[in-house]
Amino acid sequence: MIWIRPYALDDVEPLFEATMESREALARWHPWCHPAYSITDTEVWVRRQVAAFQTGEEYAFLISDETRGILGTCGLNHLDRADRCANIGYWVRTSCTGKGTATMATRSLVDWVFQSTAFIRLEILASVRNAASQRVAEKAGAYREGVLRSRIVLADGSHDCAVFSFVREKVANQAPLPTPMSVTRMPLR
Numbered sequence: 001m002i003w004i005r006p007y008a009l010d011d012v013e014p015l016f017e018a019t020m021e022s023r024e025a026l027a028r029w030h031p032w033c034h035p036a037y038s039i040t041d042t043e044v045w046v047r048r049q050v051a052a053f054q055t056g057e058e059y060a061f062l063i064s065d066e067t068r069g070i071l072g073t074c075g076l077n078h079l080d081r082a083d084r085c086a087n088i089g090y091w092v093r094t095s096c097t098g099k100g101t102a103t104m105a106t107r108s109l110v111d112w113v114f115q116s117t118a119f120i121r122l123e124i125l126a127s128v129r130n131a132a133s134q135r136v137a138e139k140a141g142a143y144r145e146g147v148l149r150s151r152i153v154l155a156d157g158s159h160d161c162a163v164f165s166f167v168r169e170k171v172a173n174q175a176p177l178p179t180p181m182s183v184t185r186m187p188l189r
Contacts, residue, residue: 002101004061004074004108007049011062014070016042018093025094029130031154049075059113063092063105071096074105076113076122085121086113088166090136097132106140110166122166125151127159137164141171 007015016039019026026033032041052058060075072092079086088109092102106124113119124142126133138144142164151161 001066002071002104002108003064004105004112005064006053007046007060007062009046009050011070012039012043012046015046015062015073018070018072022091022094025097026091029127029133029154030091059117061105061109063090063101071101072105074102074109076109076119079119081118083121084119085123086119088122088124090133100139102136103139106136110140110171114166114168114171120168124164125161126164127152127154128162129159134162134164137162140166142166143170 019033019037019042023033023037032045049058049060053060058075058077058079060073060077062073063071065071070093072090074088074090076086077089088106090102090106090109092105110122113122124133124137125148126137128134128147134144143166145163145165148161148163150158151163152159
């Protein structure tokens with residue numbers, strides 16, 4: 001079983017470990033994962049996410065299993081409260097990729113958002129070169145809307161992005177995803 005749960009201050013070391021395991025894969029798609037990335041960066045991030053969740057500025061979650069091991073992260077960013085939309089981001093540690101973890105966590109996050117917030121639209125932007133992230137979006141049930149040219153800048157330059165969306169009324173009418181593991185949401189702290 002996997003869960004998504006809000007960050008806690010004691011997550012710094014295990015999150016840093018997961019990040020270091022996955023540094024090579026993360027660095028390609030996530031500019032924050034640079035060669036000098038340190039445990040201090042992780043601590044600053046975790047403290048920021050704990051505070052941001054409490055104020056509703058962002059909603060970041062850790063993906064965890066029954067051992068409370070950290071499998072990765074997912075969450076909302078770029079919250080646009082006026083238009084009631086936000087972006088979804090995710091990553092899974094290298095040893096846990098290819099097992100449906102990101103897909104199940106993303107779907108659990110979408111369910112949590114539509115049950116717990118007023119957002120009506122969630123977007124996933126994935127570089128057209130990032131086939132794995134696009135597969136996660138598709139398998140989680142997101143609708144592919146098109147490609148935005150030169151939408152993000154990564155270490156190797158500007159990337160076109162495929163844009164996917166979840167819309168509240170459409171998700172409510174979707175059948176549950178068949179999953180090999182149970183996905184559960186932990187209650188908010």
